[in-house]
Amino acid sequence: MIIVKDLIKRYKEIVALDNFNLRVEDGEIYGLLGPNGSGKTTAISSIISIIPYDSGEIYLFGEKMSPNKFEIKKNIGYVPQELAFMNELTVYENIDFFAGLYIYDKNERKKLVEEAIDFCGLENFRKFRPNKLSGGLKRRLNIACGICHRPKLIFFDEPTVAVDPQSRNKILEGIKELNSNGSTIVYTSHYMEEVEYLCNRLTIIDKGRNLITGTKKQITEKTSLKDKLIINEINIDREKVDKIKKLPYIDSITYEDKTLCISLGSDMAIGTIITFLKENNIYYEDLNIKQANLNDVFLEVTGKELRDNV
Ligand SMILES: Nc1ncnc2c1ncn2[C@@H]1O[C@H](COP(=O)(O)OP(=O)(O)OP(=O)(O)O)[C@@H](O)[C@H]1O
Ligand SMILES: [Mg+2]
Incomplete structure (x- = not known):
């Protein structure tokens, strides 16, 4: 066309x-x-x-x-x-x-x-x-x-x-x-x-x-964007966070305000993380996967945020 x-x-x-x-x-x-x-x-x-x-x-x-x-x-x-x-x-x-x-x-x-x-x-x-x-x-x-x-x-x-x-x-x-x-x-x-x-x-x-x-x-x-696993209202100590970081297919991890944010190298990591939390009696309120959206891609490839041009 x-x-x-x-x-x-x-x-x-x-x-x-x-x-x-x-x-x-x-x-x-x-x-x-x-x-x-x-x-x-x-x-x-x-x-x-x-x-x-x-x-x-x-x-x-x-x-x-x-x-x-x-x-x-x-x-x-x-x-x-x-x-x-x-x-x-x-x-x-x-x-x-x-x-x-x-x-x-x-x-x-x-x-x-x-x-x-x-x-x-x-x-x-x-x-x-x-x-x-x-x-x-x-x-x-x-x-x-x-x-x-x-x-x-x-x-x-x-x-x-x-x-x-x-x-x-x-x-x-x-x-x-x-x-x-x-x-x-x-x-x-x-x-x-x-x-x-x-x-x-x-x-x-x-x-x-x-x-x-x-x-x-x-x-x-x-782009190099990865899906993220977000776990809210979780009580976990530093040592365990470091252990999760060493599990297979984990790209990076942050823990702030009782929220654990894990960048996934592969979806295969999800099962391993859940098993780890269960075995270590670590409780949390909810867990969800945030897929990279076009806003993230845009920021990554242009280095700029999108703005409204009203
Ligand atoms: N008539 C014009 N004379 C001189 N420069 C122009 C003219 N029209 C556009 N430009 C310049 O060309 C570039 C591209 O402009 P253009 O309007 O195509 O961008 P755009 O992506 O549509 O922007 P916006 O999102 O603001 O609508 C800009 O640097 C703009 O300043
Ligand atoms: Mg335009």
């Missing part, structure tokens, strides 16, 4: 994309993750020919992409990071305008606009001007404008920034539905839990370069 090879994009001295690569298959929800200024928006804008780039190759639907490829563009939906609609027009008129860029048949357009209104939950706001809408509703209008022509490939650039949890859930469910109705999705976000929930594959970028690419499982396996 998308092939991007060695893309380079400079804004004067700033190298926004530095040999950026991307491969998205038909039917995927693909995550594009990176901290502020890492090049996510620039990547999307280059791919869909909104901005020129310096070198590299871009293929969409198996064809080389360029600004005048109207047949490709009409199969693309773009929900930009910055809200993009006209304040002079009503909700209905805005969606109708964007649908009108690709759909010329009046009746068909009317049907599609109504479907987009329904899909984004804007039924009660048809005649509102955008400046009368809440932040969450503006985001939904932004989405309606981007998807109303029923594109096969949709780019969402941080669609849930600064929206309340209810609107956010509606947006996420909507994206899943668009995908199950056949659209391929590229999704950027700072919210790891969203990407974990939505995307089957992802690439983490920083300074315009791909740092790591794959499924969530492949990515956590590629």
Whole structure:
């Protein structure tokens, strides 16, 4: 669906994309993750020919992409990071305008606009001007404008920034539905839990370069991150902690505030630890396994925490 090879994009001295690569298959929800200024928006804008780039190759639907490829563009939906609609027009008129860029048949357009209104939950706001809408509703209008022509490939650039949890859930469910109705999705976000929930594959970028690419499982396996066994409200002396540390497949261990945190070299260590605790009459309240999540991976590969860019 998308092939991007060695893309380079400079804004004067700033190298926004530095040999950026991307491969998205038909039917995927693909995550594009990176901290502020890492090049996510620039990547999307280059791919869909909104901005020129310096070198590299871009293929969409198996064809080389360029600004005048109207047949490709009409199969693309773009929900930009910055809200993009006209304040002079009503909700209905805005969606109708964007649908009108690709759909010329009046009746068909009317049907599609109504479907987009329904899909984004804007039924009660048809005649509102955008400046009368809440932040969450503006985001939904932004989405309606981007998807109303029923594109096969949709780019969402941080669609849930600064929206309340209810609107956010509606947006996420909507994206899943668009995908199950056949659209391929590229999704950027700072919210790891969203990407974990939505995307089957992802690439983490920083300074315009791909740092790591794959499924969530492949990515956590590629990094050195280990699952952790957390044991709460446990009374154990130092000597026993040191003994656990020497058991097979234990990477590291910390004991603070009655919580024992053990980094596991293999899941096989769990049984051995439980047996050890039992044999030594060591009691605890609960025990759980914390799997490395994408936040941990992100921190590991970029050295940065994810931040919200509200
Ligand atoms: N129009 C522009 N002119 C000059 N520099 C730009 C322009 N747009 C982006 N940049 C720079 O290019 C780099 C990549 O920016 P980009 O907006 O693509 O990042 P991003 O990953 O989308 O960030 P964010 O998470 O904040 O949206 C940054 O250093 C940014 O300052
Ligand atoms: Mg951006």
